[in-house]
Amino acid sequence: MRGKLRIYFGSAPGVGKTFKMLEEAHRRAERGTDVVVGLVETHGRARTASLLEGLEVVAPTVRAYRDRQFREMDLDVVLARRPEVALVDELAHTNIPGGRHAKRWQDVQDLLDAGIEVITTLNVQHLASLNDVVQRITGVPQRETVPDEVVRAAEQLELVDMSPEALRRRLAHGNVYAAEKIDAALGNYFRVGNLTALRELALLWVADRVDEVLQRYREDHRIEAVWEARERVVVALPGGDVGDLLIRRAARIASRSSRAGGTGAELLAVHIARSDGLATGTSSIALAAQRHLVESLGGSYHSIVGDDVPRALIEFARAQNTTQLVLGTSRRSRLNRFLTGSGIGETTIRLSGDIDVHMVTHERPAEPRRHLAWLPPNPLRQAVWGEGRWRGHVAALVVPPLLTAVLAQVPHGLNLTSQVLIFLVATVAIARLGGMLSAFIAAVWSSLLLNYYFVPPVHTFTISGTNNVIALAAFVLVALTVASVVELAARQSRQAARAAAEAETLNAFAVAVLRGDSAIAALLDRFRETFGMASVALLQRIDAAVHLPDDGDDPARWTVIASTGQDGATYPGQADTIVEAGSDAVVALRGHSLPATDQRVLAAFAAQATAALERRRLAKSAAQAASLAAADKLRTALLAAVSHDLRTPLAAAKAAVGTLSDPELELSPGDRSELFDAADASLDRLARLVDNLLDLSRLQAGAVKPRLEPVDAAEILPRAIDESTPRAAGRVTVEPTEPGTPAMLADAVLLERVVANLIGNAAEHTDSPITVTVSALGQSVQIRVIDRGPGIPRTDWDLIFRPFQRLGDRSADTGVGLGLALARGLTETMGGTLTPEETPGGGITMVVSLPAASTLPVPPTAEDEELLA
Numbered sequence: 001m002r003g004k005l006r007i008y009f010g011s012a013p014g015v016g017k018t019f020k021m022l023e024e025a026h027r028r029a030e031r032g033t034d035v036v037v038g039l040v041e042t043h044g045r046a047r048t049a050s051l052l053e054g055l056e057v058v059a060p061t062v063r064a065y066r067d068r069q070f071r072e073m074d075l076d077v078v079l080a081r082r083p084e085v086a087l088v089d090e091l092a093h094t095n096i097p098g099g100r101h102a103k104r105w106q107d108v109q110d111l112l113d114a115g116i117e118v119i120t121t122l123n124v125q126h127l128a129s130l131n132d133v134v135q136r137i138t139g140v141p142q143r144e145t146v147p148d149e150v151v152r153a154a155e156q157l158e159l160v161d162m163s164p165e166a167l168r169r170r171l172a173h174g175n176v177y178a179a180e181k182i183d184a185a186l187g188n189y190f191r192v193g194n195l196t197a198l199r200e201l202a203l204l205w206v207a208d209r210v211d212e213v214l215q216r217y218r219e220d221h222r223i224e225a226v227w228e229a230r231e232r233v234v235v236a237l238p239g240g241d242v243g244d245l246l247i248r249r250a251a252r253i254a255s256r257s258s259r260a261g262g263t264g265a266e267l268l269a270v271h272i273a274r275s276d277g278l279a280t281g282t283s284s285i286a287l288a289a290q291r292h293l294v295e296s297l298g299g300s301y302h303s304i305v306g307d308d309v310p311r312a313l314i315e316f317a318r319a320q321n322t323t324q325l326v327l328g329t330s331r332r333s334r335l336n337r338f339l340t341g342s343g344i345g346e347t348t349i350r351l352s353g354d355i356d357v358h359m360v361t362h363e364r365p366a367e368p369r370r371h372l373a374w375l376p377p378n379p380l381r382q383a384v385w386g387e388g389r390w391r392g393h394v395a396a397l398v399v400p401p402l403l404t405a406v407l408a409q410v411p412h413g414l415n416l417t418s419q420v421l422i423f424l425v426a427t428v429a430i431a432r433l434g435g436m437l438s439a440f441i442a443a444v445w446s447s448l449l450l451n452y453y454f455v456p457p458v459h460t461f462t463i464s465g466t467n468n469v470i471a472l473a474a475f476v477l478v479a480l481t482v483a484s485v486v487e488l489a490a491r492q493s494r495q496a497a498r499a500a501a502e503a504e505t506l507n508a509f510a511v512a513v514l515r516g517d518s519a520i521a522a523l524l525d526r527f528r529e530t531f532g533m534a535s536v537a538l539l540q541r542i543d544a545a546v547h548l549p550d551d552g553d554d555p556a557r558w559t560v561i562a563s564t565g566q567d568g569a570t571y572p573g574q575a576d577t578i579v580e581a582g583s584d585a586v587v588a589l590r591g592h593s594l595p596a597t598d599q600r601v602l603a604a605f606a607a608q609a610t611a612a613l614e615r616r617r618l619a620k621s622a623a624q625a626a627s628l629a630a631a632d633k634l635r636t637a638l639l640a641a642v643s644h645d646l647r648t649p650l651a652a653a654k655a656a657v658g659t660l661s662d663p664e665l666e667l668s669p670g671d672r673s674e675l676f677d678a679a680d681a682s683l684d685r686l687a688r689l690v691d692n693l694l695d696l697s698r699l700q701a702g703a704v705k706p707r708l709e710p711v712d713a714a715e716i717l718p719r720a721i722d723e724s725t726p727r728a729a730g731r732v733t734v735e736p737t738e739p740g741t742p743a744m745l746a747d748a749v750l751l752e753r754v755v756a757n758l759i760g761n762a763a764e765h766t767d768s769p770i771t772v773t774v775s776a777l778g779q780s781v782q783i784r785v786i787d788r789g790p791g792i793p794r795t796d797w798d799l800i801f802r803p804f805q806r807l808g809d810r811s812a813d814t815g816v817g818l819g820l821a822l823a824r825g826l827t828e829t830m831g832g833t834l835t836p837e838e839t840p841g842g843g844i845t846m847v848v849s850l851p852a853a854s855t856l857p858v859p860p861t862a863e864d865e866e867l868l869a
Contacts, residue, residue, distance in 0.1 A: 003112040006119045006156040007091065011202040012195055014176035015162040017121035018042070018089055022051035024119060025087055029055065036083035038111075039073035041090055044178060056083075063096040066710070070096045075107045078116075085117045092126035092144040105146045122146060124202040137197045138189060159206045164195035231265035234317050235294075235326040239271060242328050243290040249360050250326040251297045267299030270316055272309045310347035317355055324356045392434010396441035399426050404449045416468060419454050420475045427475075431483035439483030443476045450475070520612045524587075525564040527605055534591035535565030538609055539572065541584040561585070561613065579606040585613055653682035681726060706747035706830045710853035713737070713744050713751075713774040713783055720755035721772075728763035728770065737774045743853040744781040750826045751850075754834070755783060757823040758846045762787040768843065780832075780849045788843035797836050820846075 006024075008017040018040060029035045037057040042049040058078055060071040072095055078086055088111070093104040101107055111118050125134040128145040135141050151157070162170075168190060170176055177185055235250035237243040247269060254265040271287060291301040304316055317325050329345040349357050403426055407419055414422075423446040431439030451461055455468045463469050520538060528536040538561040555571040567590065569575040575588035579602055587609050656679035659665060660672060667675070714737045721732050744751070755772070762770050766789025773784045792800060801824045820834075823846075827834040832850035839845045 001115055003115050003117045004156070005108070005112060005154040006117070006158070007151060007154045008119070008121045008158050008160050009151075009202065009206060010121070010123050010160045011162075011199040012123060012125075012167060012190070014167055014170055015160050017123075017160045019048055019051065020158070020160050021087060021089070021119050021121055022048065022055070025055055025085070026051065028085055034084040036078065036081055036086050038075075038078045038086045038088045039071070040087060043176075045175065047175075055087075061099075063098045065096045072096055072099060073104070073107060075100055075110060078111065079114055082114065083116060085119060086111055088118055088120045091120045091122045091150075092146045094144050103144075103146075105150055109150075122151065124198055124205060127151065127205065130201055130205070133201065134198070138194045140189060157206060159202065161199070161202070164192045164199065167195060168192070231324070232268060232320055232322045233265055233324045233326060234268045234270055234313075234320065234322045236313055236328070237269055237271045237287065237290055238328060239287055241286060243286060244293060246326055246328050246360055247290060247293050247297070247299075249358075251299070253324060253326065253358065254299075267294065267297060268302060268320060268322070269294040269299055270302045270304060270313065272304060272312050309344050310351055313344075313348055314351045314353075314355070317352075322355055324358060325352065326358045326360060328360050392430055392438030393441065395430045395433055396438040396445065399430060400442060400446040400449050403446075404453055408453060416450075416454060416471060419450060420471050423450060424475055424478060427479040428482050431479070431486050436483045436487045439479055439486070443479035443483075446479075447472050447476050520562045520609070520616065523608060523612055524562055528565050533565065533589050535563065535568035535589075537563035537568040537570070537575075537588045537590075538581065538613065539569070539586050539588055540613070561616075565590070577602075579603070579609075581606045582610040582613060585610070649682040649686040653679045653686070656682070684726075706750055708745050708747060708830065710743035711746045711748045711751060713741075713781060716748055716752050717755065717772055717774075717783075720752045721759060723752060723756040725760040725763050728759050731763060731768075732759060732770045732772060735771060735773045738776065741774060741776045742781060744850045745853045746830050746832070746850050750830060751848075754823045754826050754848060755785065757820070758785040758848070761820055761823075762789070762844075762846075765789065766843070776852065777849070779852055781852050783848040785846045785848075786839055786843065787845075788839055788841065791838065791842055791844050792836065794838075800836070801834075823848075 008020050010017045022040065025035050025037070035055060037052065037055050039058075039060055040048075040052060042052070058074055058081065061074040062069050063072055064070075073088060088104065088108055091105050091108060095102055095104060095107070099107070100110070108118050108120060124130060125138070125140075125142050126144055126146050127148055129148045131142050131145050167176075168186060171182060171185055171190055174182065231254070233250050233254040235246050237246065250269075251267055254267045269290065294301050302316070304312060313325065313327075316322075325348070327345050327348060345357075345359050349359075400423065403423065407414065407422065427439060427442045427446055430442040448461070451463060451472060452459060455463055455472070463472070524536040524538060527533070539558045540561050542557055542559055555573075558571040560568070560570055563569075569588035569590055572578050572586055572588055575590055576593055577589040579587040579589070581587050587606055656675040660667070660675050660679075714734075717734050721728065721734075724732075759770060759772070762785060766787045768788040771784075771786040773786070775782055775784075801820050824834040827848055827850070830850060832848060835847050835849070837845040837847055
């Protein structure tokens with residue numbers, strides 16, 4: 001079982017994190033817990049050191065670095081000891097080279113994986129997400145950071161708080177740093193403004209962490225009531241242009257809540273889509289812009305699914321423990337409200353309970369064809385989806401008797417034709433309101449009332465005249481015909497809206513695929529939100545050649561290509577819905593079963609997923625083909641270049657040696673010496689060429705591992721000049737190094753090769769003097785190799801660093817063109833850069849830039865770094 005992590009979290013060094021940690025260790029030990037001190041930094045504080053008494057302390061390992069000795073936690077010993085609880089101070093510490101990991105938090109992960117509970121300490125400035133914020137506040141770059149997810153995964157996070165004034169007093173009394181460091185600390189890092197800002201950052205971060213725990217607790221215990229622990233403002237986006245207005249109004253409400261509450265109100269924007277995800281009709285461009293606006297204001301965007309918009313909004317608000325809800329409402333007339341019923345705002349207010357609802361009025365009315373899910377009740381829509389049909393049924397039963405009573409009171413009465421027409425108008429209105437069934441009820445009921453009250457003989461159901469029979473029959477026929485036309489129009493409207501929404505959805509899927517391989521996850525996420533699924537995963541068979549009937553229930557036969565949502569399926573047997581995506585892949589959906597009406601879109605989505613997967617395969621194949629083509633091109637160039645360049649020095653050396661060994665030739669001592677020199681020079685040239693070829697192949701294979709250490713550039717220059725080509729002899733001038741220039745962080749052997757190649761390249765291609773300088777620039781040290789030859793056009797600067805490149809104007813005896821390519825590769829391997837510059841007055845300057853050794857992040861402790869900065 002994995003161990004638990006407890007972190008004592010503070011705003012700055014000296015607030016008492018280590019002290020609290022050791023007090024907790026004593027409490028655990030008194031209860032019989034096996035506690036071991038893996039490593040604790042006391043920083044010379046007597047009270048802190050006194051708490052180590054009575055605790056088992058694992059002897060630290062000592063590592064040497066830059067002529068100094070540093071104490072590090074002996075991870076292997078702690079793992080072998082396997083205590084119940086291990087104390088590991090300063091989670092963000094950078095380990096001295098020589099251990100398992102580069103960072104101490106990685107050591108802690110090993111302890112947790114071994115089942116050991118770890119108690120540690122951390123300052124807010126070492127959180128990776130706040131790295132840039134802290135640097136802007138304090139001016140101190142934080143090179144030691146811990147990923148936020150490591151801290152969020154801690155089971156317990158305890159804030160150790162202290163006011164800036166109290167911390168400065170502790171510092172001034174010598175309780176934090178030694179006396180000689182106090183003044184520098186108070187005047188730099190420990191200024192009141194810095195400490196106040198860091199304290200607020202720590203409080204806010206812990207508040208967010210506590211809020212996450214609270215949300216999980218509410219979800220686990222199914223608590224729906226709003227707990228006003230923190231202000232949250234939710235703004236409902238209908239999908240039209242009015243969304244910008246609502247977002248800005250909600251942001252102002254959140255801002256005022258922040259000033260009042262002090263902890264900061266959270267802004268959330270939510271868009272409701274239909275459960276089938278198809279009849280939304282909203283502008284995806286408008287929603288994308290509004291999402292960007294919300295995020296730019298520091299809020300978050302959410303898309304949820306629900307047919308009942310008010311209820312979906314309230315459920316979302318309660319799930320987020322929302323305190324305030326912002327809605328938009330158009331200025332509708334009373335007649336419009338009567339005809340369409342209560343709007344979303346009124347219904348939401350009725351359901352809101354203890355959530356405050358802000359209604360923001362606007363002039364723009366709802367757009368029926370833009371977002372059907374947000375429409376107030378519409379008769380045509382009711383006829384289609386059954387919403388409010390009860391009104392039509394009630395009207396069919398009530399309106400005809402009322403109309404009969406009114407017509408019966410007309411003084412002189414109307415003729416039968418007028419009466420039938422009036423009832424026909426009423427029946428058409430009822431058909432518009434309730435659909436076919438309501439129209440049928442109204443037509444039959446109206447015909448009976450007409451017959452009984454207005455067709456002679458009255459007050460009987462007997463019809464005396466043929467004309468009256470025809471009139472009543474025509475009335476019923478026309479009424480039912482109109483009702484059927486209304487029903488057909490509604491059905492066609494629904495089909496058209498669905499077709500348009502399907503086209504929009506499929507277009508979004510296609511655009512996601514065209515964005516490339518990285519869009520697979522986005523495509524799955526889009527589908528999950530569109531259809532309201534809990535998770536969507538793209539699964540692929542591990543062995544595509546073997547397809548067994550029951551392999552869907554075998555987790556070992558499947559691998560997850562991409563997944564979105566919570567608890568995604570890892571094999572088809574876990575899914576609620578399975579869609580084939582090619583011959584060896586499936587889309588696994590979890591959450592609920594999709595209706596048959598969505599199968600067409602579901603099949604199209606599967607086709608898009610298949611296309612995305614195939615695109616990924618093709619991209620991988622293309623990358624492999626490009627790599628093979630590049631390797632083939634390199635081999636071709638190598639053979640073309642080496643065929644001459646290896647043969648030339650070899651032939652020269654062979655000729656010289658052959659002449660010297662010929663017994664028939666009588667050579668003078670001067671001739672012998674000249675031949676020996678020629679053979680030696682040719683073999684040297686051949687050796688350099690072979691060395692460069694081997695080094696270049698090692699670079700391309702990633703086999704060059706530099707050993708970085710402080711290097712004095714001035715010391716390596718003489719050796720580099722000696723190793724360069726003989727043509728550079730007597731032409732190289734090294735200017736004195738500027739005073740105060742720091743050492744470079746480099747591999748001395750590789751740096752010599754770089755400078756030697758640069759000098760050799762300049763000597764081979766120019767006859768001008770060569771100057772070498774060393775200078776500091778910011779946090780780097782630069783070596784410049786300057787020549788005053790013809791120079792190189794700027795358009796060719798990238799070409800000169802390619803292997804086997806002579807730019808077409810160099811003779812074949814100048815080499816295969818490996819010098820600059822090798823020099824740049826070696827420089828970049830050491831973490832530096834090699835760039836060309838124009839030499840004033842003509843020529844080219846090659847600039848090698850490497851980090852200064854003083855920038856290496858190996859402070860004695862994490863806390864001393866802030867002070868020394």
